[in-house]
Amino acid sequence: MKTAVCYYSRHHGNTRKVLDAMADEGNLDLIDVTTRQTVRLEEYDCIGFASGIYGFDVQKAVVEFARQYLPQGKSVFFVYTYGGAKGSGAKSMVEIAREKNCPVLGEFSCKGYDTFGPFKLIGGIAKGHPDTQDLENARKFYRKIQAQNPQG
Template sequence: MKTVIVYASVHHGNTKKLVEKIAKECNVDLIDAVQQPKADLSDYDRIGFASGIYFSKFHQTILKFASENLPENKKVFMICTYGGNAAYKPLEVILKEKKTDIIGKFGCKGYDTFGPFKLVGGIAKGHPDGNDLKAAVSFVAGLQ
């Protein structure tokens, strides 16, 4: 199956670290939504969206990309990195409007220095770590 992950990794490179490892191990194409806000995804069987979590949602470039570029009736999965909690709902709303089949969700801790966390040197230092990377690769490799 031809797979692509559309991602945004804008602060500490947490999400980029994950998707680059996945791409290497699982033969997955990558699209950086910040650098390439438009793309034809019609040839892909599975489409992943990956981002850090910002104010309880995926980065705005991912939400906009999905809204404007995602064809209907595709198999879709989500990957997020977060300091606090995973948050899929705002992206799920767009995916449901596009009549997608959500085939999986993966989230792991990512180094976060937003707001008050900066005062203490950040949280989730060292993440994503080797175990997180292995889990992310296993997640994508196991998708149907």
């Protein structure tokens, strides 16, 4: 199965750590949504979208990227990291998938070290995350995604 994950990961690189763990499981192309590149997502069997949670939702650049580039009818999944609370998680991404008739295969989330805003004053929250168990859970999630969508 040929899979791409379109992601945004800054600050502490929590989301990228999770995606690197998933990439250990096989054919996974990582596409940073902040770089200018030619994107042809129709060539993929399955497409993931990943980000930290910012203001209770995935990063706006990921939402806009999905709105612009997600082809109709592709299987999708979502990955996100969060410091304090999941917020609405991938709600906006689920809505885009629904609009484009894309089956949602699942969501993976875990805590990630966060020093944004007031958390910086106390040295951050969710220190040490994503940890070894979080990364193993991410690998397990991606194996499940591969099993659900074996074409390619």
